[in-house]
Amino acid sequence: MNIFLADEQDEPLSVDTLTHLAELVLESEGLDGATEMTLMLVTDDVIAGYNQQFMERDGPTDVLAFPLEHSSPGNPPQRKLNGPPINLGDVIISPEYVGRQAAGNGNDANDELHLMVVHGILHLLGYDHPDDSTAETMEQRERDLLTQVGRIRP
Numbered sequence: 001m002n003i004f005l006a007d008e009q010d011e012p013l014s015v016d017t018l019t020h021l022a023e024l025v026l027e028s029e030g031l032d033g034a035t036e037m038t039l040m041l042v043t044d045d046v047i048a049g050y051n052q053q054f055m056e057r058d059g060p061t062d063v064l065a066f067p068l069e070h071s072s073p074g075n076p077p078q079r080k081l082n083g084p085p086i087n088l089g090d091v092i093i094s095p096e097y098v099g100r101q102a103a104g105n106g107n108d109a110n111d112e113l114h115l116m117v118v119h120g121i122l123h124l125l126g127y128d129h130p131d132d133s134t135a136e137t138m139e140q141r142e143r144d145l146l147t148q149v150g151r152i153r154p
Helices: 015-028 044-055 095-105 109-124 132-147
Strands: 002-007 036-041 063-067 087-093
Touching: 002 015, 015 036, 015 109, 015 132, 036 109, 044 063, 044 087, 044 095, 063 109, 087 109, 095 109, 109 132
Parallel strands: 002 036, 036 087
Antiparallel strands: 063 087
């Protein structure tokens, strides 16, 4: 797996742990070893700009996902024989926002950050949560993946 991690913020984080988690999610979802994606860690100001520009929403948010491939839960894109690697897209997270969100909910900030990594990647892979049924499917998959790295879904 090729996880391109850009840490463009000031919160001290173990980026190796986040990269490992991203690799685990991609492997667990059955993606080819050459699969690529970007994980960006940014400030509240930067994510607020993306949120306004692409989602037409004001203010910062925890995570944004921008898929480049079409997929659905359990059916990831497949690399064509001798074709280029699949590039899933970008996941952008504001650790600053995630930390405040975790504190406000009484959750561990690291568990919440790990959840946002998994959540964002699952969005790249076609998971979504517009209703109770799809939300439960996505949340269960998040729990399963986080358990594999000793984390809980807050």
